[in-house]
Amino acid sequence: MVRPAAKRDAVAHLRSQFEMSERRACAVIAADRTMIRYRSVRPDDSSLRLRLRALAQERRRFGYRRLFIFLHREGEPSGITRVYRLYREEGLAVRKRRTRRKAIGTRAPILVEAKPNARWSLDFVHDQLENGRRFRVLNIVDDVTRECLASVPDTSISGVRVVRELSALIARRGKPGMIVSDNGTELTSNAVLKWSQDHCIQWHYIAPGKPMQNGYSESFNGRMRDELLNETVFTSMAQARAVISAWMADYNTTRPHSALGYQTPAVHAAKLKAMGPVSPPLRGSELSPIAHTAPHGVTLAETLLSAG
Known part of the structure; x- marks a missing residue:
């Protein structure tokens, strides 16, 4: 599937190299003229990208969820979806280390009283x-x-x-x-x-x-x-x-x-x-x-x- 950005580049190439009109170039590559003329109205996110890269460099083993928590603490209003998009675009995905094979089977949970110093x-x-x-x-x-x-x-x-x-x-x-x-x-x-x-x-x-x-x-x-x-x-x-x-x-x-x-x-x-001495x-x-x-x-x- 060809992305809109690639189609825009193709139309620009046809117009510059073959002196086609926009209408004809769009017809050649089967592109909608509205899509070709579209310009993004997203707000500038350069400062958020810089802060996200800085946090990822400081916390090299943190994924986008924990980085989003740090940005939220600093007052960043962006949602986790936008942070994830920028995280992917910046290539900040954490490299997964090779893990051991996990055992298969049922495990009984342990009863632990929900209070500090229980265990x-x-x-x-x-x-x-x-x-x-x-x-x-x-x-x-x-x-x-x-x-x-x-x-x-x-x-x-x-x-x-x-x-x-x-x-x-x-x-x-x-x-x-x-x-x-x-x-x-x-x-x-x-x-x-x-x-x-x-x-x-x-x-x-x-x-x-x-x-x-x-x-x-x-x-x-x-x-x-x-x-x-x-x-x-x-x-x-x-x-x-x-x-x-x-x-x-x-x-x-x-x-x-x-x-x-x-x-x-x-x-x-x-x-x-704060819950008190008796906790479930x-x-x-x-x-x-x-x-x-x-x-x-x-x-x-x-x-x-x-x-x-």
Whole structure:
């Protein structure tokens, strides 16, 4: 299908090269004269294009929906349809990274009370410095508010360090109802087991080889990998701590979250606090176990402690 702009160019070419009249040129290419004479009455959008390109350059892994949220915050009256059109015309589409094949099957939702500190999730993500030295980042996420509560980068993070970071976080924010993590050696260490027992905090381990049972933390790690770690060259641990800390603050207070209706986690948390201490469970939840206790055959933390 030939677009109107191409037909206008064809008519102009016939008139200039073969000295045809407009009527005859339109008849040759079967074009309507009204379409050939039409001139766009759209308002000038050069400033919006410039701002959209600047935002896309600043937020390289954001699609048009999140960019529209930022423009709306700045007072831009244009609708999402116009922003999407300019987004496509400017060639700003985000390149999709190759993803893993997803498992097929039904998954039972988890009952989570809709209030802050109802449940935290822990997980590690890895990266390396410019010189090749590897480091890890301990991420702690509130599963309800989707806030990143802590993001701790270091070259080595032991169970004792995990306990120290959790204690400092509880002193600032309060104690969680439960904590979910995988079966990493740091998270199944005696230091962690004793700490959870002393603080009377339920600690649930996901089944081995089932990272989807820790989906909130895995999702956050994916966003961090895509938007920060893959886009940044870290030259030192000091620089890594500063950049990760700034990104965490931006994630909590500025970045719109699609699962929260494009609100920021901080705004969503404030709304939940305003609802009061008693909140209904999240929609779609049902009563089901959080995860299986690991390692296999161990049901009480005291058994691991006694085993040394």
